[in-house]
Amino acid sequence: MKSFWKNTALILVPLLSLAGTALAQASYNLLSPDKRLEVRIRTGERFQYDVLFKGTALLQNSSFSIDIDHTTLGLQPKVKTTKERSYDGILEPPVRQKFAKVRENYNELRLTMDGNYAVVFRAYNEGVAYRLETSLPQAEVKVYGEESSFNFAGDYRVYYPQEESFFSHNERHYLPVNLNTIAPSAIASLPAVVEAANGVKVAVAEADIEDYPGLWLRGTSNNGLAATFPPYPLKETLEKDRDFKVTQAADYIAVTRGTRSYPWRLLGIAEKDGDLITNQLVWLLAKPSQVQDTSWIKPGKVAWDWWNALNIDGVDFKSGVNTQTYKYFIDFAAKYGIPYIILDEGWYKLGNVLEVVPEVNMEELSAYAKQKNVGIILWMVWKTLDDQFDPAFDEFQKWGVKGLKIDFMQRDDQKLINFYFKTSREAAKRHMLVDFHGGQSQITMTRTWPNMISGEGVRGLEWSKWSAETEPQHNITLPFTRMFLGPMDFTPGAMLNATKKDFAPIFDRPMSLGTRCHQLGMYVVFESPLQMLSDSPSNYLREPEIMEFLAPVPSVWDDTKVLDARMAEYALVARRSGKDWYVGAMTNWTARDLEVDFSFLPAGIFWLEAYQDGVNADRVASDYKKTRTQVTRDTKLKISLAPGGGWAGRIHQ
Template sequence: MISPRPARFRIPPAVLFLLLLTGLRSAPALPPLTSPDGTITVQVQTDKRLTYDVRHEDRPVLTASTLSLTVDGVTFGHAPRLIAATPRSHDALLRPDVRQKAAEIREHYNELRLDFEGGFVVTFRAYNEGVAYRWETTLPAAEVKVFAEEVGLNFTGSHFAWFPEEQSFYSHNERLFLPRALGDLAPQNLASLPIVVDANGLKVALAESDLEDYPGLWFTGTGGNGLAGTHPPVALKEELTGDRDFRVTEAAGYIAVTKGTRTYPWRILGLARQDRDLLTNQLPWLLAAPSRIADPSWIKPGKIAWDWWNANNLHGVDFKAGVNTRTYEYFIDFAAANGLEYIILDEGWYQLGDLFTPAPDMDVPAIIDYGKKKGVGVILWVVWKTLDDHLIPALDLFQKWGVRGIKVDFMQRSDQAVINFYHRVNREAAARHLLTDFHGAVHQAVLTRTWPNLMTNEGVRGLEWNKWSAHITPEHDATLPFTRQYLGPMDYTPGATRNANRDGFAWNHFRPRSQGTRCHQLALYVVFESPLQMLADTPTNYEREPAMMEFLRAVPSVWDETRALDGRISDYVLTARRSGRDWFVGAITDWTARELELDLSFLPAGEFTLTEWRDGLNAGTHAEDFKQATQTVTNRTKLRLPLAEGGGWAARISPK
């Protein structure tokens, strides 16, 4: 609903009339735009340059931050001439098709739309959770070239940021989020999204949303207290190496060729007083375009038995395990026995470069039919370029076979053409009732509201990196909920049964393990968001772990409510989520053992049964040591949660 209360401010028409009559270049001072709760203030200046300041609780955060858009040789935002300023307030309750964090999301903001001469508009919004703005153009040309968009963020102090540094625009966006002083970041230091800035304790998350027919936003340093937006240019020439590495070999001097009349992506500054507030900040989802799927009833989130991380390493079976029909029938049996909705056929199921020819030992239609009999859907992995070259016939074949979804991999780009590819695949997949899971880049994570069949997205340095590196530490895990997850669901793929302490870890491609404790892995199913959540390890390893499977069978992949109870970036997280009448709680820590307090006052009245999976007394030296226990609790109960080094704690809380 639209709030009926009167607008907060309005530029007097007489003032605007006199401005136009006298032909003055300077504009009258605009009253500030404030968030509904009054804690955030945006002051826009429209004099010589279009700039804005942001304050939080009377503390300056950004000052004289700049924005401009250069289209067909004209730079909008320099010497702007204001025509009209239109305020608006909005307050509504939204119900997402896929419940990533909650069944209901409040959309509450104040808005200021600024119309300028020349056919361009800038709209600012102030939410209680942050600030966003976007461009809009109404130009006479049907098609225009966008040469640049300036996104200049000038912070008011020498802050530091969790900066996912990249080598180039050609990237999987699977980065480490490492703290860097803004002053140490030069224009050659490039980062993908999101970036989280610590502005004297206030966290500022940089993101975008409603990205379509336009390149993704990246940032560079400035050598000072700022960050500067940048975009990958339009590709003029490309070169394919193998079946997947499709690199730009010649780029244009512009970033997009697009419609003259359109809106542009939102630029987002999510603000969080406490680190944990980032975990429930919904601005990227709220600012996305509404769903384009008229009837989403066929979309079914769920959990997946995954083959690739564990290299199909079944054991104790009476057949040769590998990429073959019998192995995947076993995966289906395991999924059916444990209430998992899907299995995936990852790399190897087809002859690379040819989506229409399965591998010699794979009868894909038979596997899919076997899954149907067991109530288990099949998702197919595909290389993006191979799919794009044969999109319609390939998706038609998958639909004919009865495939439930596709996992699209290796894009490694976010220029305009590849962003359009993401939309095209989601649209065509939805028309055939296929779910999508995008790997190999991060920007499509902001499309999950527009295309609710897009279940999850990689662009994250996840568990698979344990197969060839030591990067996936408990500290990294405790960083991701505040950083990468801000954009949307992430296909991190938790669930390792072979766990190692700091000194006992060694990477192994075919029999991988995780860093941190067993309970750390279990807690990730609550801490991390992914409506299509993987079980990364081999079924025969899980079958040896009945206590672990008791939790993994029960934990949902979508949620009715999320409570961020405690957390500090890179140190620890404590999250509670509700599904129906059941609550699930997950806590993880870095390599520092610590004790957290769990206050159960969020529970309704009555008695509940709490079943916990906690680090064992010897988890500090044997990471797989854990204890399962049950107790009765109420909303007056407070618990102490002891976490080992790299440890975790997970629980299910059900009404008695």
């Protein structure tokens, strides 16, 4: 085995204190395969570790422990044995979010401790992670708390998705603030992305969460962030038809098995901003697929009804939640080879997913969709599904439903994490996709449950129906922050586009902030194996030139290359599906010129069909120009992006 670690204190040296002899301290160093990352681990009064990149400290004196049945594992730790190993292999994801083949390459150090537990550290080229493992004699234990600190080497800037409470959709802005301005009471969902020394970015996140609450963060006012967790719910109350709130919480965070592995606490590390977009550490650290046969899982685009308020025109029937309108959506999907449509809120009587509203004939729709080779995905409130779990799944299967869009969880305490697992498992048995909205932690589970095809936990396009908060500055921050966790169902595709001056939030006739090409660029820059077409089919049918791009653009990718990117400013990304390449660009409110270097292409001559901001896109945001030209791997093309603009291109032979 290749040597990758060194024990710097095989002979434990006692440290003296005024009170006498303190606990002996041992130190261990763990290097990434490329040796650029180093983790320095110490045991003494507690576990502590440092993280260095190219010899420069990123984190210092970070610590961790866990309180199980009022015994704290990690205080005064005593190492019994150490074991090191390396791994270098190729994985082939059943759902290709970024790559058809993913290299997993890490060095690992396992410390087995007195007290029936172990600590495992891993160093990848893309980041570092640790987890706790227990083999306790108790069959069941209570976890009263987990301490995990991320102490940085300075008062760095951090993109911090601050929350009001643990009850949240996790649809946040990632606003840059300094670490020491974050109060201990200011909690945040994941990830927090820190701009550390020399511009290196550090994304704080987790992976392989099961039967345990989700990780949240809080400030420390001392160059750091610390873990916090939603407590275990004792009493819950349903408000209205969808908000199932915790009204009484326990003084512990989990009731779980005495023998188990706890979630990974991870730091994704990127020397270049664009490396955050291709980093797959969360996916790599997740449990492998629990779905044995994944051949039935079909990613693709989906025509969505809710954002456009079912507004269609040029027909001889009243549009709305009814069979005729959904047949229109099915016809549109079939015309352009779009594999799915969604029936969002309105198809069932709220509180009972088994009671379809009289305006919708589900059997007729199912038969029509099957005839047209279009799958139906049904929206529902999670609590209603949970209450009617088995009969609901039986009915969905009878209808031939291909997927479920489950909404309004707004929690990731242990009970909700277990709901994600239960539902994804049952859906997989029935060959159904799952798209969880109204929450975020589940998106770290897509390797474990590949039928969990996408998910929300993002301030997406829907916000433009009631506010101006989904705008280009926010949009271009997402690839470097929220998308680090996994796919995000942002729901792009607006055909009515507006400048700052022209924008108005109109719930039933919504528009987007930024240019038409800003929207098109999202289909390449943003990742979602179930990618929405959010606007009305009528609007798309009026835009056949736009559909020449939106119809063929894939939702999964064989290769991804970030050509140029700067955190929260712009991104230029190339992705390949089969032999075709797609390039997307997005910018914030700053107009800019970028250069597309086509050296990623193989030898040969290719056609480039490009969509660029029109010369008047700064005044009329829907203004664009389509061009068709030939390119080779030697081509370098200057592109101009308007304020809030974008660019999109398809490259094929």
